[in-house]
Amino acid sequence: MEEFLDGTAVRLSPDRTVRLRELLEFWAQDVARLAAETEGAVEGSGRSGRWNAYDMAGALYVRDRVEREIEAAPEELREALALAVRGADERYRSFTEDDPRMLVARNAGDKVEDQGWWWKRLPVAGPVRDDALEYGRWLDTDG
Known part of the structure; x- marks a missing residue:
């Protein structure tokens, strides 16, 4: 498993490739940041300060990519990879609640x-x- 995490290259863009281990770490870091935002532990505004729904969407795109990598992995490693991401997923669930309107996805312009x-x-x-x-609220009045 360790060899797979360190040896699997994930192309994020034409000029950026990371190891699968790094991708899992990105998701965990994004979850930690969102948790800090939720707890009010981040001061300021803008990209260097507090996050908005677009920033959360960026984190969720990372989670999408993690899922694609799990699905593409050899079958015998999929369960171990799912376990590797479980801690961040559980933390994410701990400070979020169901959003049937999927406002973050809709705000990002994604199909829901x-x-x-x-x-x-x-x-x-x-x-x-x-x-x-x-x-x-905008959707309720203008959208």
Whole structure:
């Protein structure tokens, strides 16, 4: 498993490739940041400060990529990979709640059908939630 994590290259863009282990770490780091946002532990505004719904969407795209890599892995490694991401997934679930409107996905302009469960969650507090709910209010009046 360790060899697979370190030896599997994941192309994120034409000019950026990372190891699968790094991709899993990116998801864990994004979850930690979203948790800090939810807990009010991040000061400031803008990209260097507090995150918004677009930033959360970026994190969820990372989780999408993790899922694609799990599905593409040799069958005998899929369960171990799912276990490797479970801790971050459980933490993510701990500070989010169901969002049947899928406001983050809709705000990012994504189709909401066939999205992973992580797209159907919204932080229980914080600036990402506030931003997504503001978008929801716009949908209710103008969208």
